[in-house]
Amino acid sequence: MIRAEGVCKSFDKKEVLTDIDAVFEPGKVNLIIGKSGSGKTVLLKSLIGLHSIDKGKIFYNDRDITVMNNKQIKDIRKELGVVFQGGALFDSLSVLENVKFPLNLFSSMTEKEKTERAIFCLNRVNLNNVENLYPAEISGGMKKRVAIARAIVLQPKYLFCDEPNSGLDPLTSIVIDNLLSELTHEYDMTTVINTHDMNSVFEIGEKVLFIHEGHKEWEGSNEEIMYTNNKALNEFLFSSKLNRMVREKLEKKSEE
Numbered sequence: 487m488i489r490a491e492g493v494c495k496s497f498d499k500k501e502v503l504t505d506i507d508a509v510f511e512p513g514k515v516n517l518i519i520g521k522s523g524s525g526k527t528v529l530l531k532s533l534i535g536l537h538s539i540d541k542g543k544i545f546y547n548d549r550d551i552t553v554m555n556n557k558q559i560k561d562i563r564k565e566l567g568v569v570f571q572g573g574a575l576f577d578s579l580s581v582l583e584n585v586k587f588p589l590n591l592f593s594s595m596t597e598k599e600k601t602e603r604a605i606f607c608l609n610r611v612n613l614n615n616v617e618n619l620y621p622a623e624i625s626g627g628m629k630k631r632v633a634i635a636r637a638i639v640l641q642p643k644y645l646f647c648d649e650p651n652s653g654l655d656p657l658t659s660i661v662i663d664n665l666l667s668e669l670t671h672e673y674d675m676t677t678v679i680n681t682h683d684m685n686s687v688f689e690i691g692e693k694v695l696f697i698h699e700g701h702k703e704w705e706g707s708n709e710e711i712m713y714t715n716n717k718a719l720n721e722f723l724f725s726s727k728l729n730r731m732v733r734e735k736l737e738k739k740s741e742e
Contacts, residue, residue: 487512488533488644488676493542495528502528504700506542512643512676515667515690519681520697521722527648529697530680534566534646535559546644564592567637567675569647573629575621575636581608582617585636592640607635611665627658631665638669645670647679651686659683663690684723687711696722 493506502525510516510533518526531537533544535551543550546562554562575584585604589595595603605617611631621629630650637645647666651659663683667690670677679686687694691708698718706714714720 487545487547488678489543489545490529490533491543491545493529493532493544494540495525495532495537496540502700503532503539506697506702508695508702508705510676510678510695511693513671513674514677514692515670516676516678516693516695517681517687517691518678518695518697519687519722520703522682524697525700526680526697530646530648530678533678534568535563564640565643567640567642567645569630569633569637569645569650571649571652573621573633575629575632577621579620580617581613581619581621581624581632584621584632585617585639588636588640603639604635607639608632610638610669611635626653627655627661630654630658630662634662634665634669638673641673643675645675645677647677647681649680649682651681651683656685659685660689666690698722 488510490506490508493503494501495503506529518529520526528537532539539552543552545551546565549562551559551562576587579587582601582604585607586600589600589603593600608614608617611634613628613631613635616624616628621632624632650662650666654662663686666677666679669675681687688708694706694708694711695702696704696716696719704714704716704719711719711723
C-alpha cells in the first residue's frame with residue numbers, strides 16, 4: 487500500500503499540489519485522473535521520488551520515503567516499476583537491451599539469467615521474436631509493451647504508469663489496459679496509473695482519485711464515480727470531449 491498524507495508541492499512559488507491525502511491499494515489498479523495542469527503528473531512523480539515534496543509524507547507501507555537517505559531510496563526503487571509517457575525507450579539499445587537495463591543496474595544475475603528473464607517478460611506482454619529489433623522498428627503499441635516488460639522485469643511490488651495510452655489508437659489502448667490489469671492481479675502489485683482515458687476509468691479503475699486544481703476533489707471506485715454529486719468531477723466527466731463516451735458507459739452499466 488502507498489499512502490500520501492498532506493502532500494504539498496510548489497514550483498516557482500506556485501502551489502501545484504495542496505494537502506493531498508490518498509491511499510493506493512495493493513492488488514488493485516489505482517487511477518489518478520484530472521484535467522491537464524491539475525497536478526496529477528506532479529503527484530505521480532512525487533510518489534516515486536522524482537519530485538521532492540515541500541510538505542507532507544509518502545509511505546510505502548510503513549516506510550516514509552520523504553525522510554530516507556540516498557541509499558534507502560535506491561533500495562526502495564528496486565521495488566518500483568515505471569512506465570513513462572511515450573515509453574521512454576533507449577533508441578540506441580535493442581528491445582532486449584532495453585528490458586535488461588534495470589537488471590544491469592539492480593540485479594546480480596548472470597548475463598544468461600538476465601537474458602532469460604527479459605525474454606520471459608517480453609513473452610508475458612505478448613511480444614515474441616522482437617528482442618533483436620530496435621525501438622524505431624516497432625509500432626507505438628509494441629513500444630508501450632516493451633516499456634511494460636522493462637517495468638516488470640525486477641518483479642516490482644509497485645507499478646507506476648504515466649499516461650500509458652497516450653498516442654495510441656482506441657483498440658491498442660484497450661490491449662494495454664487489459665495487460666496492465668492482468669499484471670496487477672497476477673503479481674499482486676500496487677499499480678498507480680495517471681490517465682485521462684475514460685475507457686481506462688470505467689473498465690479497469692478499481693480505485694479512482696480525481697485531482698482538481700491541485701486538490702483532491704474526489705476518491706472512490708469506478709462504480710461510485712457514475713453516481714457522484716461532485717460538481718467538478720461531473721463537469722470533467724461530461725465535458726464536450728468526453729460526453730458521448732461517458733453517456734455510453736453509463737447506459738451500458740444501467741442495462742447490466
